[in-house]
Amino acid sequence: MDAKDVTRRAEELFAGGLHCAEAVLLAVLEGEGAAGAGVSPRVASAFGGGVGRCKEDLCGVLSGGFIALGVLHGRDAAGEKWDQAASLARSVRERFVQEHGCTQCGRLLEKFGPQEDMDQCIRLAGETAGMFHEALRSAQEPAAASCGCTARQPRPGAGASSCGCGCG
DSSP: OOOHHHHHHHHHHHTTTTTHHHHHHHHHHTTTTOOTOOOOGGGGGGTTTTTTTTTSSHHHHHHHHHHHHHHOOOOSSSOOOOOOHHHHHHHHHHHHHHHHSSOHHHHHHHHOOOOSTHHHHHHHHHHHHHHHHEEEEEEETEEEEEESSSOOOTTTTOOSSSSSSSSO
């Protein structure tokens, strides 16, 4: 799936009865090929409408995406690193704030003005799912070393390389 497919899928899921957080969670996981990862939309159910419909906290589209990041790049034990999940979450949050001015559900709803059938929220869910998908895709493309190699660790049996990337 590309970002447009993920965007459309989140919109379909939301329009089909899931709420913002649930729709984004499932669309992002599907976009990463992790739809069968045993994750139910119920893990995002409490986050709809700015956490429990209060509209005072983090927009549900972000909550659903952050849950997806945890599923995909989170840790299973206290000693494990969570740098990638944190970095991805920060980058998506920063982009969202740059584009929308805030992350709070109620403030976003005020900016939208009157809605018909949650149309603005559905559109935002799709757009945000696409943001998460793009962030995940860009994070999976390793930067090339000065020699052009993308190896991160020396390969077994590889000789020493002058650039230190392990392509030897």
